[in-house]
Amino acid sequence: MTHSYAFASEPLSSDDLNLLHGTLRKWCDERGVKITAPEAEQAAVELIDWFQFGLRHEDQLIEMIRRS
Template identity: 40%
Template sequence: MMAFSSYDTLDANDLAFLRQVLEEVCVERGIGVETPEAALVARSLVDWYLFGVKHPDQLKQMLKPLPDEPDK
C-alpha cells in the first residue's frame, strides 16, 4: 500500500467528490461502501487525489492493478 505525505487538506467539496467516486467503484466491484475492501479503496483514492489525480476516470484507472508481464 502506498501513502503519500501531504500537507494539503480536503474540504467538503473534495470529500463529496471522493465519496461519489468511491460509491461508483464499489458498485462496479460489487462491494459495500462500509466494507474493509471499500476502506482500502477510499484510502487509495485520497492518496491519489492528494498526489494530484483529480479526474474520476483517472482515479479509477489508478486503482486497477498493473497488467501481468507477458511470458518471454
C-alpha cells in the first residue's frame, strides 16, 4: 500500500521515531500482537498517517489506532 499526501512533510526526527515506535509497542503489548505481525504493520501505517496529519502525543495516537 502506498500513500501520497497533498502536503510536504518534515523528515522524522529520532524523537519522532521513538514516539511512534513506543506507541506501536504499547498497542502491540495491549493486544498481545508481535511487532512483526501484519496487524502491527497496519497499525504502524495508521500511526504514521495520524502523525503526519498533526497528532504528536502518544495518548492521541494510541487512541486513534485503538479505534481502528
